[in-house]
Amino acid sequence: MLRVIVVFLSMTLLVSCSDPVTDAKSAISKLALDGDSVQVRDANIFKKNGVATVTVCGEFNASNVYGGKVGWKRFIASCLNKNCSVDTEESIGNAIEVQWKLHCR
Known part of the structure; x- marks a missing residue:
């Protein structure tokens, strides 16, 4: 019985762990014209003490409608478990500067 409980707890830990960078990339892919x-x-x-949300800051590039790359753009993703909300330079414009200073240092 104890072995079953230990195995179950191990499986639960494996399932609940995720890579925030992979989760952020997945969220960005859903927003892009060509997610692949x-x-x-x-x-x-970035993780702040006492806050469950993890912030991922970085740059992304994707293809445009003509198949060419749009160029590297900054993003800020707030992730809780495997769910990420993403702000990009396109979505919040110049406010990315303020958000970057607040969350990405």
């Missing part, structure tokens, strides 16, 4: 073309670089994870 999304590339992420310089992604860093």
Whole structure:
């Protein structure tokens, strides 16, 4: 019986652990025209004490409608478990500067 409980707890821990960078990339891919073309670089994870949300800051590049790359753009993803909400330079404009200083240092 104890062995079953230990195995169950181990499986629960494995399932609940996720990589925030992978989760952020997945969220960005859902927003892009060609989700398979999304590339992420310089992604860093920031976690504040006492807060369950993890912030991932970095840059992404994706294909545009013509198949060309749009160029590297900054993103800030707030992730809780495997769910991430993403702000990009396109979605919040110049406010990305303020948000970057608040969450990505």
